[in-house]
Amino acid sequence: MTKRSMYIKMITSSLIRRRSRMFVALLAVAVGATILSGLVTVYYDIPRQMRQEFRSYGANFILVSASGETISEESAAAALGCIPEDKVVGTAPYRYETVKINEQPFMAAGTELSEARKASPYWFVSGEWPERDGSVLIGQEVADVIKLLPGNSFTMTGTDLAGESFSRDFRVSGIVQTGGTEEAFIFMSLADFASVIGENGAFDVVECSISASQAELETIAARVTEIAEDVAPRLVTRVTRSEGAVLTKLQALVFLVTAVVLLLTMICVATTMMAVVAERRKEIGLKKALGAPDKSIITEFLGEGLLLGCLGGALGSALGFGFAQIIGVNVFSRAVQFPAALAPATLIASVLITGLACLIPVRSATYVDPAIVLRGE
Amino acid sequence: MALLDIKGISKIYGSVKALQNIDLAVEQGEWLSIMGPSGSGKTTMMNIIGCMDKPTDGKVILDGIDISAESARNLTAIRRDKIGLIFQQFHLISYLTALENIMVAQYYHSMPDEKEALQALDRVGLLERAKHLPSQLSGGEQQRVCIARALINYPMLVLADEPTGNLDEVNEGIVMDIFRQLHSEGSTVVVVTHDPEVAEEAQRTVILEHGRIARITYNVGRESRKGE
Numbered sequence A: 001m002t003k004r005s006m007y008i009k010m011i012t013s014s015l016i017r018r019r020s021r022m023f024v025a026l027l028a029v030a031v032g033a034t035i036l037s038g039l040v041t042v043y044y045d046i047p048r049q050m051r052q053e054f055r056s057y058g059a060n061f062i063l064v065s066a067s068g069e070t071i072s073e074e075s076a077a078a079a080l081g082c083i084p085e086d087k088v089v090g091t092a093p094y095r096y097e098t099v100k101i102n103e104q105p106f107m108a109a110g111t112e113l114s115e116a117r118k119a120s121p122y123w124f125v126s127g128e129w130p131e132r133d134g135s136v137l138i139g140q141e142v143a144d145v146i147k148l149l150p151g152n153s154f155t156m157t158g159t160d161l162a163g164e165s166f167s168r169d170f171r172v173s174g175i176v177q178t179g180g181t182e183e184a185f186i187f188m189s190l191a192d193f194a195s196v197i198g199e200n201g202a203f204d205v206v207e208c209s210i211s212a213s214q215a216e217l218e219t220i221a222a223r224v225t226e227i228a229e230d231v232a233p234r235l236v237t238r239v240t241r242s243e244g245a246v247l248t249k250l251q252a253l254v255f256l257v258t259a260v261v262l263l264l265t266m267i268c269v270a271t272t273m274m275a276v277v278a279e280r281r282k283e284i285g286l287k288k289a290l291g292a293p294d295k296s297i298i299t300e301f302l303g304e305g306l307l308l309g310c311l312g313g314a315l316g317s318a319l320g321f322g323f324a325q326i327i328g329v330n331v332f333s334r335a336v337q338f339p340a341a342l343a344p345a346t347l348i349a350s351v352l353i354t355g356l357a358c359l360i361p362v363r364s365a366t367y368v369d370p371a372i373v374l375r376g377e
Numbered sequence B: 001m002a003l004l005d006i007k008g009i010s011k012i013y014g015s016v017k018a019l020q021n022i023d024l025a026v027e028q029g030e031w032l033s034i035m036g037p038s039g040s041g042k043t044t045m046m047n048i049i050g051c052m053d054k055p056t057d058g059k060v061i062l063d064g065i066d067i068s069a070e071s072a073r074n075l076t077a078i079r080r081d082k083i084g085l086i087f088q089q090f091h092l093i094s095y096l097t098a099l100e101n102i103m104v105a106q107y108y109h110s111m112p113d114e115k116e117a118l119q120a121l122d123r124v125g126l127l128e129r130a131k132h133l134p135s136q137l138s139g140g141e142q143q144r145v146c147i148a149r150a151l152i153n154y155p156m157l158v159l160a161d162e163p164t165g166n167l168d169e170v171n172e173g174i175v176m177d178i179f180r181q182l183h184s185e186g187s188t189v190v191v192v193t194h195d196p197e198v199a200e201e202a203q204r205t206v207i208l209e210h211g212r213i214a215r216i217t218y219n220v221g222r223e224s225r226k227g228e
Ligand SMILES: Nc1ncnc2c1ncn2[C@@H]1O[C@H](COP(=O)(O)OP(=O)(O)OP(=O)(O)O)[C@@H](O)[C@H]1O
Pocket: B013, B014, B016, B017, B018, B036, B037, B038, B039, B040, B041, B042, B043, B044, B045
């Protein structure tokens, strides 16, 4: 048997056969590592999560006509081509026209309803989103004025593009609340819109919801201006700016909590190791009486500590993944991504922290007087 | 020259004079007993001889080295190379097997050698208990493991403080047999004991009182028994 294998035998036996005390320290390291890896996962995933979260507050990128007129379908398609497909949450083109119901004027909006739903997920619809031609969403304000409920029908009148008046019946499939101007609108499919107003091959605006950072949005805007000259891209800055501020604060909070938890872990490991050293004074004295130099005493205790750090770190990385998932599901309602490099990083951090925590206790182990073995305290 | 030469040592703890002006020489191959009432300084003397403590005054020459003048680090090395310690409380490491406890002494000394450690266990009659933990051994068996550990690195001086203090008569007999064998092989042994029968086995008994040597007796009886 070599010295190294004897050393390994000694420190592993100590951990395995004297479980109770070391178990506390192991638990401390594991909990610390769990919180560390869990919160770091969340820390790195927050921007991704929050961006999606904030996107649910509607469009953050709007295309209007540069000349104040309408955007042709070709220009709109060209502009939308500038947005990386994987970042698109929804793009809803809109056509607007004033119409009348019971001789009262309202704004009718034709859009791709399924896209509008994706781009404006915060819309609260009582009833159903329209699924058939002839079904529309009406804003709460419209519903209040005309006294309409989901399932009711009404007659819409107005003048089409050719200047001829029309009259057509529609069914209310749902009533939409947005807390904004949309509540005075009647939303219908582009086909329904064209059937009453007529086709002009153009849109008034295109509202886009894009999952990207401020910088990325600016890049996209620049490209749109370049490619489609008659299109003017607008960033809805209000949301994007507050998004950044909230992110920074959240990340600072997570960082702080992680630091505090690591400090507590260190204190717990240090006190446990202190108690372990006190508990094993006899054993240390015996080893010294047998002729063990301080170096051996230090490497043995440190070895036990670091092994503990390793085990706790490994356990913590695994639990941390679960912890992050729980936070993800409960706070953001979706799964988080676990950065692969985090597992080894957690392990290294755990080993470093236990090593650091062991320094003082290990030092005190070298002060034990070998004479105690004969004194028989 | 004597293996161990104690020249006028005193040990003072605050106001307690644990040892006062002790002179004593131990020859190579000698078996010496130290007796005396509780608090007379026996353990204090063992600690000094065993390089675990230093005298307040006087000199201790072990194998030609003045151990009263060495640094703690050097004392550790001397202890490792020259001294074998046997304790009243055995002091086996609880989480290591009998065999591993012996190998720990090899580990600090030079190289763990399982074969040699097994031979040492065999010598104290515990070969079949090699894989047992101390908690699975009786007091007498634990003491035999402790003795095997003390002898594993061929110490020039074996020190035993009350080796039979925690043992019954049967186990005391087994342990004394091992000491007798050690002595016959030429080992130098110093045994502290309260038991006159144990003390009598040695060639010489030093009786301490109040930190001084009160008298020294030569145990001729033992020599005659040896012939039986
Ligand atoms: N570290 C110490 N500090 C203060 N006094 C001590 C210390 N060690 C020993 N003494 C004192 O020195 C005296 C001798 O102690 P020692 O342990 O050598 O006695 P002993 O002969 O071994 O006794 P016993 O038979 O009870 O083991 C005692 O009065 C003891 O109280």
